[in-house]
Amino acid sequence: MCPLTLQVTGLMSVSEPNSSFAFVNEFILQGFSCEWTIQIFLFSLFTTTYALTITGNGGIACALWCDQRLHTPMYMFLGNFSFLEIWYVSSTVPKMLVNFLSEKKNISFAGCFLQFYFFFCLGTSECLLLTVIAFDRYLAICRPLHYPNIMTGHLCAKLVILCWVCGFLWFLIPIVLISQMPxxxxxxxxxxxxxxxxxxxxxxVSAPRIQLFCYTLSSLAIFGNFLFIIGSYTLVLEAVLGMPSSTGRHKDFSTCRSHLAVVSLCYGSLMVMYVSPGLGHSTGMQKIETLFYAMVTPLFNPLIYSLQNKEIKTALRKVLGSSNII
Known part of the structure; x- marks a missing residue:
């Protein structure tokens, strides 16, 4: 365990006279308070991970944008997902990296809640996009004849916009309520x-109602989308197993396999962290779990998709200008 160093700074006196309290105008993000050599090692490790995440997801987004053959609903959703992952990881990691090299490790009151807001809202949009991808796969496999008429470019754009807008509105009220607490x-x-x-x-002060509201919204965002995805893929599995052609079964399974792997990585860590707050996770375990879904999952997503999908690998080769790179 790394020794913890407590600091109490950034206190602003209450404007009311004769008050014995002070209000916080900045926080200290403790992070991993270890020896300097370990801090440098973690900084190097996380910087490399962040760079690879940005490069991988950025490469997929650019490849799907540049290749006209991949301007289909499935790849449109995937491109938006990769683009979202770039912003998702950027909402927390840069500040985390700065804190490794800083002695104060401070973050302003407004900066803390802005980070909180973007981290949770982008995470909610990610859950919604994964659900939309599952719905797209359901229509493509279970309703192939109606798919072109249902999943039009206009509907795709509407679904993508809905995911972004709903994601940014979902946690707005609880974050405002928490920021108003003393x-x-x-x-x-x-x-x-x-x-x-x-x-x-x-x-x-204790705020059990706000706490309950916050965790209820987290549970709805996570479990609601997860159950919809499970239901969609249950129907997909039934349809695929009923196909007479083994070639068709293999092709449909391959298009769903990558998405299911990403869903498992994403929802597994989220459920442990935010749907079970009463389990009494240790502080160290909370940090590791947060790092997993904040850094590891976005890093592996482009690897999963690019290794499993020939069309994406071809598009990446085209963007990179060499067939020997991938």
């Missing part, structure tokens, strides 16, 4: 990101 010190967030759990613990 924080009068200490201001140490023993985490790598501004997360609701540590923020509730730092509040001067």
């Amino acid at each position: 924080f009068c010190g200490p201001n140490i967030i023993d985490h790598v990101v501004c997360d609701p759990g540590p923020l509730f613990a730092l509040a001067c």
